[in-house]
Amino acid sequence: MLRFISSFLYSPITIFTAGIVFLVPQYSHSADSEYSAVTEESFSFDNIRFKWGATLNDVSSERTCEKVKYLSKDNVDNCTYRAKEILGFKTKQITFIATTGINTPIYHLSFPIIADEVSTRVDIAPWVQKLISIYGEPSKIDEKINQPFEVNPSRNSSVYANAEWNLENLKVYIAAIEGYRHTEIDGAPYIALVNIKFSNQATLAAPFVDAQRKKDEKLAAMALRAKKPSIFKIPRPLTELGLNNENAGNKHVNLKLARLSTRALSEGSSFETPENIAKMLNNSTIAVWEIAEPYTVILSTKWNSEILSSSDTKISCTNMYPARGPGSMIFYANSISVKGEYKALEIKTLVNHLAKVLKTEIKCQEYPDS
Incomplete structure (x- = not known):
């Protein structure tokens, strides 16, 4: 024992x-x-x-x-x-x-x-x-x-x-x-x-949870004055943040608390998706929405959101062309990842829209799927 x-x-x-x-x-x-x-x-x-x-x-x-x-x-x-x-x-x-x-x-x-x-x-x-x-x-x-x-x-x-x-x-x-x-x-x-x-992620996150809740509340207030979100279909369904292999199928896991703990331990880069945005989404869609003052661009799944106009946000796009593997395309924005087949049209459409609203170029790197 x-x-x-x-x-x-x-x-x-x-x-x-x-x-x-x-x-x-x-x-x-x-x-x-x-x-x-x-x-x-x-x-x-x-x-x-x-x-x-x-x-x-x-x-x-x-x-x-x-x-x-x-x-x-x-x-x-x-x-x-x-x-x-x-x-x-x-x-x-x-x-x-x-x-x-x-x-x-x-x-x-x-x-x-x-x-x-x-x-x-x-x-x-x-x-x-x-x-x-x-x-x-x-x-x-x-x-x-x-x-x-x-x-x-x-x-x-x-x-x-x-x-x-x-x-x-x-x-x-x-x-x-x-x-x-x-x-x-x-x-x-x-x-x-x-x-x-x-x-026990909740124990580790406990000292950071209150600060994370305040950040989530701030984003929720911002969402009330957001422009109408642009909704995009994605190639593969997303997994709920906090629903990992250990939690899957466990009815006793509080997924909202698991998500809060995950965000709290990410040093504030992720936010709970505001309710008025989340209700527009499911696990096969993603939203891009904007705030006019100060100008802010946010990417949201049904569960978590990332402020893309923040200097701390890491955005990447990878096209892995067929080699030994069948090929794939992956877009990352901090905690959010969107995956599909090689040169997936849905991801290309999302990336092009983000490049437009962020007023920047987002290059998709090409690698063999080895």
């Missing part, structure tokens, strides 16, 4: 100074021998426990991020730190991944397992058993995972076998790789990788 850490890990300390109240995040520095525990409440790293919801900034304030990956030019969403042991496994590093940037919550961590010795024949069954002792019986497991296998150096991009644990708020995954890879820190060889994801 999963053992929960009962200590309050990220409680604020109130400091009074010069009549001003500051709330300072508190982390737990633990001398516990199981300092590397990862539970449904928290994760621990190098004797410091963090509650899920901590950011890369929080972790980096305690330890140096040695390898950085950038979401964009000025926005880090992925940091790798030096580590010796996680969950009782020997390692060299741990990577923390945030939702959309350095100031948004960490939801995913991964680390390689370093074997005591490099061998041409590997048995990872003991590692799987160790995870079973922590998280219980796996939800999914390959039969091969308990069978030793021969290492194939030329197949280090292929997974030999895996096991997965689906807990209420946590997903744990171990993969055995057919050939050795090497860690970014120190270049140590490894043959297995553990990924752990915190899946």
Whole structure:
């Protein structure tokens, strides 16, 4: 059974100074021998426990991020730190991944397992058993995972076998790789990788939800003075924002809350589609609408909207001509993606209209569908 850490890990300390109240995040520095525990409440790293919801900034304030990956030019969403042991496994590093940037919550961590010795024949069954002792019986497991296998150096991009644990708020995954890879820190060889994801999006989004609601309300007020929307048919039906594979078919999921959480974690680039616009749409249509003062162009699905005239909006169009694959066409505007066949007329019509109202050129890049 999963053992929960009962200590309050990220409680604020109130400091009074010069009549001003500051709330300072508190982390737990633990001398516990199981300092590397990862539970449904928290994760621990190098004797410091963090509650899920901590950011890369929080972790980096305690330890140096040695390898950085950038979401964009000025926005880090992925940091790798030096580590010796996680969950009782020997390692060299741990990577923390945030939702959309350095100031948004960490939801995913991964680390390689370093074997005591490099061998041409590997048995990872003991590692799987160790995870079973922590998280219980796996939800999914390959039969091969308990069978030793021969290492194939030329197949280090292929997974030999895996096991997965689906807990209420946590997903744990171990993969055995057919050939050795090497860690970014120190270049140590490894043959297995553990990924752990915190899946309670509402918990991660909680600090950002009120601000997102205010943004949604502001857009709803703007929509009341919008010009008549232009409605476009699209080639393939859209999926409701918040309706991912984990939520599909789950009657207990509050999709409106799931959408709100998704938008709140996107650092404000997405908005709930105003009701007067949403009622004109279905999952096979999309709307472009404008506000005269200040001039604003908005793209809306039935569920979510993007302000296209914002400098933060990333618009792209790709035509993948038939090669090995049949070809396709994809248009992106931040969270909204419209997909169809190669040179889909519906997408071309939408892109041409957007170029006109935005008074800019939108080029569709051509690539082979390989």
